[in-house]
Amino acid sequence: MTANVQPARGTRDFLPDDVRRREYVIGVIRNVYERYGFEPLETPAFENIETLLGKYGEEGNKLIFKILKRGEHEASGEADLALRYDLTVPLARVVAQYQSELPRFFKRYQIQPVWRADRPARGRFREFYQCDVDAIGTTSTLVEIDVLSAVSEVLRRLGFDNFVIRLNHRELLTGLLAAAGIPAASHGDALVAIDKLDKIQREGVIKDLAGRGIAADVGGRALDLFQLDVPVGMRLQLQQQERAVYAIDQLKEIVELSAGTPAGGRIQLDPSLARGLSYYTGTIMEIAVPDLAGSLGGGGRYDNLVGMFLGKDVPACGFSLGLERILVVMAERNMFPASVANAAVDVMVTIWNHDTRADSLALAAQLREAGLRVDLYPEADKLGKQFKYASARRVPFVVILGDDERGRGEVAIKDLRSGDQTAVKRSEVSTYVKTRLNG
Amino acid sequence: MTANVQPARGTRDFLPDDVRRREYVIGVIRNVYERYGFEPLETPAFENIETLLGKYGEEGNKLIFKILKRGEHEASGEADLALRYDLTVPLARVVAQYQSELPRFFKRYQIQPVWRADRPARGRFREFYQCDVDAIGTTSTLVEIDVLSAVSEVLRRLGFDNFVIRLNHRELLTGLLAAAGIPAASHGDALVAIDKLDKIQREGVIKDLAGRGIAADVGGRALDLFQLDVPVGMRLQLQQQERAVYAIDQLKEIVELSAGTPAGGRIQLDPSLARGLSYYTGTIMEIAVPDLAGSLGGGGRYDNLVGMFLGKDVPACGFSLGLERILVVMAERNMFPASVANAAVDVMVTIWNHDTRADSLALAAQLREAGLRVDLYPEADKLGKQFKYASARRVPFVVILGDDERGRGEVAIKDLRSGDQTAVKRSEVSTYVKTRLNG
Numbered sequence: 097m098t099a100n101v102q103p104a105r106g107t108r109d110f111l112p113d114d115v116r117r118r119e120y121v122i123g124v125i126r127n128v129y130e131r132y133g134f135e136p137l138e139t140p141a142f143e144n145i146e147t148l149l150g151k152y153g154e155e156g157n158k159l160i161f162k163i164l165k166r167g168e169h170e171a172s173g174e175a176d177l178a179l180r181y182d183l184t185v186p187l188a189r190v191v192a193q194y195q196s197e198l199p200r201f202f203k204r205y206q207i208q209p210v211w212r213a214d215r216p217a218r219g220r221f222r223e224f225y226q227c228d229v230d231a232i233g234t235t236s237t238l239v240e241i242d243v244l245s246a247v248s249e250v251l252r253r254l255g256f257d258n259f260v261i262r263l264n265h266r267e268l269l270t271g272l273l274a275a276a277g278i279p280a281a282s283h284g285d286a287l288v289a290i291d292k293l294d295k296i297q298r299e300g301v302i303k304d305l306a307g308r309g310i311a312a313d314v315g316g317r318a319l320d321l322f323q324l325d326v327p328v329g330m331r332l333q334l335q336q337q338e339r340a341v342y343a344i345d346q347l348k349e350i351v352e353l354s355a356g357t358p359a360g361g362r363i364q365l366d367p368s369l370a371r372g373l374s375y376y377t378g379t380i381m382e383i384a385v386p387d388l389a390g391s392l393g394g395g396g397r398y399d400n401l402v403g404m405f406l407g408k409d410v411p412a413c414g415f416s417l418g419l420e421r422i423l424v425v426m427a428e429r430n431m432f433p434a435s436v437a438n439a440a441v442d443v444m445v446t447i448w449n450h451d452t453r454a455d456s457l458a459l460a461a462q463l464r465e466a467g468l469r470v471d472l473y474p475e476a477d478k479l480g481k482q483f484k485y486a487s488a489r490r491v492p493f494v495v496i497l498g499d500d501e502r503g504r505g506e507v508a509i510k511d512l513r514s515g516d517q518t519a520v521k522r523s524e525v526s527t528y529v530k531t532r533l534n535g
Numbered sequence: 536m537t538a539n540v541q542p543a544r545g546t547r548d549f550l551p552d553d554v555r556r557r558e559y560v561i562g563v564i565r566n567v568y569e570r571y572g573f574e575p576l577e578t579p580a581f582e583n584i585e586t587l588l589g590k591y592g593e594e595g596n597k598l599i600f601k602i603l604k605r606g607e608h609e610a611s612g613e614a615d616l617a618l619r620y621d622l623t624v625p626l627a628r629v630v631a632q633y634q635s636e637l638p639r640f641f642k643r644y645q646i647q648p649v650w651r652a653d654r655p656a657r658g659r660f661r662e663f664y665q666c667d668v669d670a671i672g673t674t675s676t677l678v679e680i681d682v683l684s685a686v687s688e689v690l691r692r693l694g695f696d697n698f699v700i701r702l703n704h705r706e707l708l709t710g711l712l713a714a715a716g717i718p719a720a721s722h723g724d725a726l727v728a729i730d731k732l733d734k735i736q737r738e739g740v741i742k743d744l745a746g747r748g749i750a751a752d753v754g755g756r757a758l759d760l761f762q763l764d765v766p767v768g769m770r771l772q773l774q775q776q777e778r779a780v781y782a783i784d785q786l787k788e789i790v791e792l793s794a795g796t797p798a799g800g801r802i803q804l805d806p807s808l809a810r811g812l813s814y815y816t817g818t819i820m821e822i823a824v825p826d827l828a829g830s831l832g833g834g835g836r837y838d839n840l841v842g843m844f845l846g847k848d849v850p851a852c853g854f855s856l857g858l859e860r861i862l863v864v865m866a867e868r869n870m871f872p873a874s875v876a877n878a879a880v881d882v883m884v885t886i887w888n889h890d891t892r893a894d895s896l897a898l899a900a901q902l903r904e905a906g907l908r909v910d911l912y913p914e915a916d917k918l919g920k921q922f923k924y925a926s927a928r929r930v931p932f933v934v935i936l937g938d939d940e941r942g943r944g945e946v947a948i949k950d951l952r953s954g955d956q957t958a959v960k961r962s963e964v965s966t967y968v969k970t971r972l973n974g
Binding site for chain 2: 099100101102103104107108109110111112114115116118119130131132133135136137138139140141142143144146147158161162163164166167170171172173174175177179189190192193194197198199200201203204209211213223231234236238239241242245249352353354355356357358404405406440441444447453454457458461464467468469470471472473474475485488489
């Protein structure tokens with residue numbers, strides 16, 4: 097009988113080629129985030145359960161993986177810990193705990209897995225990585241611009257040429273719905289309906305709104321307002337609402353000031369973008385690729401979340417790139433550079449016979465010392481078998497330490513790509529391989 | 536009222552300086568492992584609970600973090616998933632699942648956190664990283680040598696000059712205990728007692744053995760055997776036991792063949808090394824630093840573990856470096872290179888006033904494009920305040936876009952280390968900073 101050898105439902109094993117693709121993308125993200133002055137943070141995989149409960153709404157609560165108490169308490173069936181559900185709530189806790197040690201403006205990035213007990217589906221996993229940037233401590237729109245520039249540059253460097261940044265503002269949403277006559281308690285409901293405009297058209301949305309207790313004339317007025325041009329028409333309609341006007345001015349400023357950054361020309365104001373509202377208090381952002389359902393990431397301003405831990409509000413703005421989504425699209429569209437698929441090993445040292453193993457070990461040590469990635473065949477198999485193995489692993493060079501060559505202080509090097517075999521002085525093996533690797 | 540903002544018991548938050556130190560060590564480890572031909576593998580944080588239960592002995596079972604079933608099953612208090620407890624059992628599962636896709640000799644490294652519900656203590660955490668290398672698919676001692684060379688090179692590169700590799704063999708242990716007349720069922724007990732020889736001396740061990748039902752003369756004989764010289768005296772005493780002689784020959788071979796590798800001269804045969812026996816079937820290894828209690832890592836050969844998943848045995852040998860231990864020692868002994876503590880940012884661009892923000896943004900974009908790590912001060916504060924902030928963050932260069940300088944197409948650059956301020960053409964800012972950064 098053999099055991100179940102599958103990874104747990106909704107999770108994945110990453111074999112070497114997978115890891116190299118993931119590391120490539122993570123490397124680009126980390127490099128760009130650091131050039132924008134963001135610093136790395138890591139938090140534990142699990143948190144005290146109170147830290148997470150109540151932060152993600154009722155639906156979120158249900159998707160949190162909970163860890164059973166241990167020892168004598170295990171039988172109680174109670175949970176005291178929970179797996180990280182996103183990277184934002186742990187950040188808020190960290191800001192509250194270490195406020196005296198952190199700089200006044202704390203710009204951090206965090207690239208770690210999160211876990212959600214969602215129903216697994218194509219591209220939706222129970223373990224997945226988020227790549228977050230957040231700037232804490234200021235209400236200045238310059239951090240919105242910094243964050244949008246950073247994620248735009250990441251996407252450009254990965255080869256996404258046609259992404260679009262959708263931008264909205266919580267206060268504009270609130271202002272629009274209020275101006276239409278929709279009571280605050282129905283704002284969430286109304287947004288769910290309005291968000292479907294593309295799919296079910298005007299009449300469908302009005303019907304949907306009616307089903308949520310919003311009269312047809314109110315619904316129609318809301319749709320009219322949402323379809324106005326933001327900086328002019330909408331500004332005029334909402335001129336009595338100070339907060340909404342302020343929001344429109346902020347959005348305008350972000351678009352204008354972004355012009356000279358990698359986010360320049362990418363931003364589209366989208367008054368219906370809500371992203372579930374969740375904890376956003378100001379700007380709301382999302383990045384999408386036109387011919388792809390769903391988004392590559394999203395974010396916004398959340399000036400109250402840190403306050404839930406600290407007891408006093410601290411302004412904050414951030415963005416979360418979805419690594420898994422990016423990887424799926426890049427694989428489907430062959431966006432990885434050829435070098436990512438290169439062999440893991442530059443050269444394999446063969447074993448001539450049982451008695452020459454020390455010689456092979458010494459040569460491997462010498463080549464590794466020179467910085468090459470070297471595999472040592474572990475058994476004194478027939479050479480043909482050793483070559484076949486190297487070939488299957490796509491190793492470009494194989495070194496043979498035959499008796500004759502060793503007698504002359506040489507080795508034979510076979511280039512498995514061309515089939516050429518050459519005798520090379522032992523002291524020159526690493527130079528020989530390095531020169532031809534880059535060729 | 537403020538919330539509890541501590542990380543969960545036994546876990547840690549890593550602030551930017553911590554992450555940089557961890558990344559430095561992980562970078563060295565990854566680089567060396569890759570030069571030895573090991574390829575990266577990653578497995579999920581949690582496994583189906585059956586995958587882990589029963590693999591780590593009774594004590595291990597108790598230390599596994601278990602995840603509550605979700606939804607309607609949550610109230611049952613049952614667990615169906617469990618957090619990764621080490622990196623070896625997931626590897627064995629992966630080898631069983633993907634055997635047809637993996638090379639005949641699968642050399643993998645894996646650097647990921649594991650979780651154990653141990654009582655937290657100094658240097659002992661509930662979330663900690665392991666850095667494993669394993670070679671699957673051959674019984675050749677060349678993989679023992681490859682693994683020991685790789686971890687030795689890691690430690691040398693990190694600056695550990697005086698580590699010692701303790702080496703033993705399961706079959707030698709078994710042979711010694713059998714030769715002393717200790718029945719197989721008491722071998723585990725006997726080793727726990729013999730392991731204390733340094734602390735409680737000969738009489739203490741014999742007394743301890745007696746308490747475990749092993750007569751004093753048998754215990755005395757065992758101690759005599761364990762204190763013999765391995766390759767000569769022990770080999771002579773055990774000559775009737777074929778497996779033990781084979782084990783001694785393997786150990787001798789490993790020591791001799793390692794001579795020309797980074798493990799050369801580091802290996803000490805230690806017949807009492809047991810590492811809890813656990814799943815080891817052949818060699819048992821441990822690395823320690825003389826003036827440090829405990830080890831920096833350990834490993835050995837486990838030819839039966841993959842068989843628990845696959846139904847047929849597959850030979851395997853590996854080593855696990857303890858990242859947390861290495862970090863603690865390196866911090867205590869100031870072993871980090873100065874560059875690890877460098878500032879996270881090369882240059883900060885200041886804001887002259889509200890109206891010049893676009894100019895500051897454009898300059899920041901230009902410097903980032905040139906590869907510099909650039910922070911943009913987010914508010915139009917007084918310059919003195921902006922300088923103070925840069926200084927607190929240890930930023931070496933600050934750029935000022937004053938009206939006069941801008942009029943001349945220049946900026947002022949202040950070197951916060953020397954206090955010098957210079958006017959520099961805008962197009963030359965990145966070159967100016969880069970030249971002086973490396974100085």
